[in-house]
Amino acid sequence: MKYSDYAQWTNRVTRWIEQHFATLRDKPVRAQTEIGAIAARLPAHPPEQAVDMETIMADFERIVPDGITHWQHPRFFAYFPSNAAPASMIAEQLTNAIASQCMLWQTSPAATEIEQVMIDWLRQAMDLPEGFKGVIQDSASSATLSAILTMRERATGFTGNDKGLSGQGRLRIYCSAQVHSSIDKACWVAGIGQDNLVKIPTNDAFEMDPTALQDAITADRAAGHIPAGLVLCTGGTSIGACDDLPPLIAIAKAEDLYTHLDAAWAGSAMICPEFRDVWRGAEDCDSIVFNPHKWLGANFDCSIQFLKDANIQRRTMGLRPSYLETPQAQEITNFNEWTVPLGRRFRALKLWFLIRAYGLEGLRSRIRNHVAWTKELESKLRARPDFTITTDSRLALFTFQYTPKGGDPNAASAELLQRINDDGRIYLTQTLHQGQYVIRFTAGQFDCTRDDVMTAYDVITELAA
Ligand SMILES: *Cc1c(COP(=O)(O)O)cnc(C)c1O
Numbered sequence: 001m002k003y004s005d006y007a008q009w010t011n012r013v014t015r016w017i018e019q020h021f022a023t024l025r026d027k028p029v030r031a032q033t034e035i036g037a038i039a040a041r042l043p044a045h046p047p048e049q050a051v052d053m054e055t056i057m058a059d060f061e062r063i064v065p066d067g068i069t070h071w072q073h074p075r076f077f078a079y080f081p082s083n084a085a086p087a088s089m090i091a092e093q094l095t096n097a098i099a100s101q102c103m104l105w106q107t108s109p110a111a112t113e114i115e116q117v118m119i120d121w122l123r124q125a126m127d128l129p130e131g132f133k134g135v136i137q138d139s140a141s142s143a144t145l146s147a148i149l150t151m152r153e154r155a156t157g158f159t160g161n162d163k164g165l166s167g168q169g170r171l172r173i174y175c176s177a178q179v180h181s182s183i184d185k186a187c188w189v190a191g192i193g194q195d196n197l198v199k200i201p202t203n204d205a206f207e208m209d210p211t212a213l214q215d216a217i218t219a220d221r222a223a224g225h226i227p228a229g230l231v232l233c234t235g236g237t238s239i240g241a242c243d244d245l246p247p248l249i250a251i252a253k254a255e256d257l258y259t260h261l262d263a264a265w266a267g268s269a270m271i272c273p274e275f276r277d278v279w280r281g282a283e284d285c286d287s288i289v290f291n292p293h294k295w296l297g298a299n300f301d302c303s304i305q306f307l308k309d310a311n312i313q314r315r316t317m318g319l320r321p322s323y324l325e326t327p328q329a330q331e332i333t334n335f336n337e338w339t340v341p342l343g344r345r346f347r348a349l350k351l352w353f354l355i356r357a358y359g360l361e362g363l364r365s366r367i368r369n370h371v372a373w374t375k376e377l378e379s380k381l382r383a384r385p386d387f388t389i390t391t392d393s394r395l396a397l398f399t400f401q402y403t404p405k406g407g408d409p410n411a412a413s414a415e416l417l418q419r420i421n422d423d424g425r426i427y428l429t430q431t432l433h434q435g436q437y438v439i440r441f442t443a444g445q446f447d448c449t450r451d452d453v454m455t456a457y458d459v460i461t462e463l464a465a
Helices: 003-026 053-063 086-098 109-125 140-155 181-189 210-222 245-254 266-271 273-279 292-296 310-317 348-382 409-423 450-464
Strands: 133-137 171-176 197-200 226-233 258-262 287-290 303-307 387-394 397-402 429-433 436-442
Touching: 003 053, 086 348, 109 133, 109 303, 109 348, 133 140, 133 310, 140 171, 140 181, 140 226, 140 258, 140 287, 140 303, 140 310, 171 181, 171 210, 181 197, 197 210, 210 226, 210 245, 226 245, 245 258, 266 273, 266 287, 266 292, 266 348, 292 303, 292 348, 303 310, 348 387, 348 397, 348 436, 348 450, 387 436, 397 409, 409 429, 409 436, 409 450
Parallel strands: 171 197, 171 226, 226 258, 258 287
Antiparallel strands: 133 303, 287 303, 387 397, 397 436, 429 436
16 A cells, blocks of 8 residues: 555545444444454464455454444443544544654654643643643553652652662552552552552542551651652542542641642543532642543543653653754753653644634533433432442442342342443443442443433343343
8 A cells, every 4th residue: 555545545444434433322332242253353374465455444344343342432331431532533643644753842843832732721721720731641551650750769869760779778659549550550660569559548438548648657767668659549440539639748748758649530520610629639749640531532542641840750751862862952842751651642633633623611511411411320220229329429430239139239230230231232340349349330422412321221220120
């Protein structure tokens, strides 16, 4: 295939996409394929000779759609959403064609400068104070790793990168048990170790207990350990837990700990002023991550890391070998110095298209609807004797159990969930909460309607019966 054939094939692909969206509501949300079935349809060996695009496209249509779980299905209520608003898809198509490496200002000035402006637009949209800068990363996991590495370097007087960690004493990071596993993984990768990630107990509202945090830090100092950082959460993955930030940040400041807030999912809702009470105090964090690719509408990958003082993270990761040196390095931003990977995609373009094509009001109204419809579904299920709401909705997420008379709620819920996902009209997933198997519900697909959410009620109750 040649560049001159590009238009022909994008036109063909565009027609496929149009058909795909037109029929998406009729398809099962979760792929209904058997393990290994897709791989079995591919030849075991790579072709020595070129295959014509006609055959490649035909094989795509024959093989791939069956093996897709449809994250863009309006009745995808599992995990958290991973959106692809049409305007963002168009921007990604342009990004694909331009295919710049946006590691240095010089290697893509437009990408760097649009990224800076988009970070500032989002800062304003979420009402964070001026002075917060930021960077677009591929995932919240990468942003959190960056923050943990920054905690490590800051706590070792910026000697970890040079000397390694042996002989440095035990660095300690604190979080609650409600945080995402990406915090654990960041501690593994940063050389801090799982044993030095201290999980602080939570109160009845699943917020980290400030007294327990203070006690843990005090005990660690007495033992000669080095408290390095505090990771907070707004909208934990399991049940949407939100730490009460002010008392925890006050302790971190008094103890000179660097703070990172994981709001990967819930952060998008912070463009709505009425929801901001869940992260009251966020403006005092050193680092905040949220994923516009989850709930805001941007395509994966698009994770924003806001930084109160970007210099600390740049000092942690700003390696500058001679082959990357550029003129005027003092005045310009070279974003590779803010992140672990060197190469970077032009991710800001999809934010620019997204925010303009819908406006903040358009984006807010979707999130508000998701929250309102989720609460409506929650109260309908709550009214039934055979269902129990196990955790109340936080923004657009609640959990429930199927609790038929005389049955074991864990087994009944697991069986119901399997039936629901085999049925395919909706897609839900589970979590283990306080030892109980509970079903999560979260609405957030860009095109989701009230009807879609109410269909979930019909499917859940029909299949339970
Ligand atoms: C989804 C999620 C993550 C991980 O996000 P990635 O971008 O996939 O790394 C981390 N924390 C929370 C709270 C999440 O919801």
